[in-house]
Amino acid sequence: MAPQSGTSKKQNKAAKNAKMTAARQRVAEQRERDRKAAKRRSILIGGTAAVVAAGVVAGLAAVVMTSDDGKSGNNLSGNITADVSAAPNISSPIEGVSTYTASQGHEPNKNITYKQTPPVGGQHDPVWQNCGIYSQPIQDRNGVHSMEHGAVWITYNPSLPADQVAKLQTKARTDFMLLSPHDGMSTPITVTSWGFQLKVDNPDDPRIDAFIKQYRVNKQTTPEYGAACTGGIGKPE
Template sequence: MGSAKKTSAAPATKDRRDRIEEMRRAERARARRGRILIVSVSTVVVAALIGVGAWAVTKSGADDGDDGGKADAKGASGHFTYAKDGVGTWSGKLGRTHVTKKVAYPMNPPVGGDHNPVWMNCNGDVYAKAIPDENAVHALEHGSVWVTYNDKAADGDVKALAAKVKQTPYSLMSPVQDQKDPIMLSAWGHQRTVKSATDPAVAAFFATFVQGKQTPEPGASCTGGLSR
């Protein structure tokens, strides 16, 4: 009888061990499936976050004003309203989008609007030849005053104004042959004509608008840009 009991117990013990091992195998399989699922979900989440990040960067670039080279003078329509001191203030909103093509400005010389990403050097720079409007407008955005003249301006006035500009950071000077008056002064959103280099309006305009309240980007550099 004792032998019979030992014989029947052995298979039962073996079956129990087999069931335990089977359960362990099943548990390990479930664990592996869980890890695979976690890795798969994590991959999808990371990919989604990368996609969202790329979209945000692209959108930010568009909002910051780089249009990929399309000229656009949006918001630049309007007219000058002149105060008693002769200074004209542009009535319309001036765009500030960076563009790499020519811009059709509604005023001449332009006093603002979409412009080239590179500013014209304006650290008292005097240019003997015409400069691109789009780069000059960027200099105005930095708070500079732009002195322009055509071939009707007296040589003495041109020389005197050039001397003043050379002594004034945040100013620049260049010829604009098709402007309406012989000598004109421009700042962001503002412009006026002066009769000569000795006109008191010259000093007043410089005092008001060199790094004046109208400046969209006060303190921005006037060096390290385009120079001719």
């Protein structure tokens, strides 16, 4: 067989060089794709970590807010007296109801003193009490916030007989109602909404139902009408 000509050798060499160049280009392109994929993974992992971190921070905030078995207002510093005044110029259609004007405002780091027992409004905790029935006293500062949202709060002397407490529980089994015992009251039962208060001697007093109908989630008397009475603190029965 005749030896390859010089031209054929040059053509073969050129073809090999072209294949090697193409191979190097494919390797470079693959490396670039790998680099971009790694960058995307890094961004995704970083974003996921940020979301997780945010969730952890939010969870810790929620734990702090609702710590101590559903009680807030711990680690308070400083003292204030809630700004609440009698309002004889405001009338109520229900006989015996006392009326008040009350300032609003959240005081997360203050010990709040209320001049009325139980309170009828004024500065309060940033977190409201979940509406419902409680067999133990709740903190005034959280109950006041619930009334700001439209709740009616029935309180009773801890020594009230069980059968009378049961009657109050029947009245409180609806939305935007709070029921709990309370120390230091001048009458066995007190019914309160923001700025209005009725003191009675027994659960059969018809004015209790009239009060609830008049002031529970009342657009005209609820400072923050439309706000919730769930999602706060406390575990009602």
